[in-house]
Amino acid sequence: MSGIKSDTAIKLPISFILCALVAFVTSLFILLVNSQELLAGQFRFPEIWMGAHFLLLGFAVMIAMGAMYQLVPVAFLTPIWNQSFGFVQFYVTVVGIIFLSIMLGINPSLAIYGGILTVIGILMFTFQMLKTLAKRKENTAMSHLVLAAILCFLLTILAGLSLTWNFAFGGMANHSSILYSHIAFGVAGWFTLLIFGFSYKLVPMFSLSHGASMKRAKPSFYMYVFGLLLLILSFWLNQSFIQPLSWLFLLIGFGLFALDIKEILTKRLRRKLDKPFHFATLAIINGWVIHVAAFFISLFHIDDPVIWSWLIFLYIFCWIIFSILGYLFKIVPFLWWTHKYAERIGKESVPTLKEMINEKVSGYLFIVFYVALFGILISTSIQSGVTLFFFLAILTVNGLLYALSIVAVLFK
Numbered sequence: 001m002s003g004i005k006s007d008t009a010i011k012l013p014i015s016f017i018l019c020a021l022v023a024f025v026t027s028l029f030i031l032l033v034n035s036q037e038l039l040a041g042q043f044r045f046p047e048i049w050m051g052a053h054f055l056l057l058g059f060a061v062m063i064a065m066g067a068m069y070q071l072v073p074v075a076f077l078t079p080i081w082n083q084s085f086g087f088v089q090f091y092v093t094v095v096g097i098i099f100l101s102i103m104l105g106i107n108p109s110l111a112i113y114g115g116i117l118t119v120i121g122i123l124m125f126t127f128q129m130l131k132t133l134a135k136r137k138e139n140t141a142m143s144h145l146v147l148a149a150i151l152c153f154l155l156t157i158l159a160g161l162s163l164t165w166n167f168a169f170g171g172m173a174n175h176s177s178i179l180y181s182h183i184a185f186g187v188a189g190w191f192t193l194l195i196f197g198f199s200y201k202l203v204p205m206f207s208l209s210h211g212a213s214m215k216r217a218k219p220s221f222y223m224y225v226f227g228l229l230l231l232i233l234s235f236w237l238n239q240s241f242i243q244p245l246s247w248l249f250l251l252i253g254f255g256l257f258a259l260d261i262k263e264i265l266t267k268r269l270r271r272k273l274d275k276p277f278h279f280a281t282l283a284i285i286n287g288w289v290i291h292v293a294a295f296f297i298s299l300f301h302i303d304d305p306v307i308w309s310w311l312i313f314l315y316i317f318c319w320i321i322f323s324i325l326g327y328l329f330k331i332v333p334f335l336w337w338t339h340k341y342a343e344r345i346g347k348e349s350v351p352t353l354k355e356m357i358n359e360k361v362s363g364y365l366f367i368v369f370y371v372a373l374f375g376i377l378i379s380t381s382i383q384s385g386v387t388l389f390f391f392l393a394i395l396t397v398n399g400l401l402y403a404l405s406i407v408a409v410l411f412k
């Protein structure tokens with residue numbers, strides 16, 4: 001009986017993760033074939049919308065969902081409310097995301113139908129998580145972060161649905177304000193708050209750290225959420241002084257989170273951090289630098305949409321996607337090892353957790369991700385189409401190798 005139960009329990013997160021890896025490689029390939037639009041700084045373009053949603057919904061959201069199905073029961077000591085409902089939610093979400101992303105690329109006026117299906121899948125996921133979290137024993141800074149992230153997720157999809165409605169039927173005058181709010185709620189609200197929340201659990205766990213105060217978790221949360229609300233307000237009120245102020249609060253919130261993580265790491269027992277974990281924590285420094293840049297760019301009232309588009313690109317890749325890529329290399333081996341070997345330990349010879357991944361290979365993959373991103377940035381600065389294509393090709397091939405090395409863990 002327990003065998004059947006644990007099989008079901010692992011099938012759900014693994015299904016999400018495998019689909020997400022396919023979407024990841026697809027999104028990189030779409031960016032590659034549209035390198036000319038990127039070179040021109042044109043992000044509001046159907047093919048780029050398609051690539052962006054394969055990346056953000058198909059990859060990042062699917063990973064977040066798979067990880068939450070696995071981590072929420074561990075972190076909050078409560079079982080998932082309903083596993084079968086989870087599988088229905090999985091299929092609805094996958095079909096919805098594929099349909100939405102493809103339609104955004106080839107016929108945006110039909111994207112609303114994929115959008116409705118995606119929103120239903122996401123609402124089912126939210127319902128499942130709220131039902132699960134309702135059974136938690138205590139309220140912590142982490143539960144605040146996760147709940148606020150889920151709320152931002154709902155606002156993101158509401159705004160997204162309005163945008164697709166406007167493509168199909170028109171009638172909404174504030175399309176740009178809705179789009180900016182959609183992006184801010186999605187990337188800074190949903191993803192950032194979720195990564196904050198899970199980092200408070202994962203960083204001590206992976207570095208074997210005890211006794212850190214985590215005293216900045218609450219002020220960081222309030223500062224970041226307040227900054228986010230101010231930022232959204234600035235999109236609707238068009239008051240130029242609000243934006244630098246909002247970035248200041250976002251920067252302070254992010255900085256407090258980074259200081260907490262630094263304190264956790266200084267109190268760690270495991271002196272040598274492994275490469276995937278190193279990569280995930282390095283993403284925090286990237287995130288902080290990008291917040292500093294955004295603050296100064298808004299302070300000097302630089303409104304060039306190309307600069308802001310590239311900043312959002314870097315925010316998404318170097319903070320959100322790099323965090324996910326780093327943690328995934330830790331979560332999947334842990335998940336698979338626990339499923340396959342935890343019960344056999346002591347009875348027969350089983351591989352160690354460390355033997356589940358090829359650390360050396362992961363190190364090369366992570367270095368190449370940085371080289372590719374750096375190359376992409378330099379190529380656009382000097383407006384070189386050839387080198388941009390070259391570095392995007394490196395990013396795509398490296399993404400494929402990354403996906404294959406995660407899949408390889410499941411054969412151990």
Ligand code: HEM
Pocket residue numbers: 043044045048049052053056057061100111114115116118119153156157159160161163164167175179182183186187190
């Ligand atoms: C966490 C989920 C999501 C995130 C992080 C996200 C993020 C983004 C980003 C960054 C863009 C700008 C892309 C670009 O300019 O190339 C965008 C545009 C857009 N998104 Fe989303 N999105 C999410 C979910 C959705 C959903 C569920 C829908 C539909 C129901 C949607 C509909 C749209 C549309 C129609 C646009 C293009 C609007 C325009 O440029 O005029 N998004 N989204």
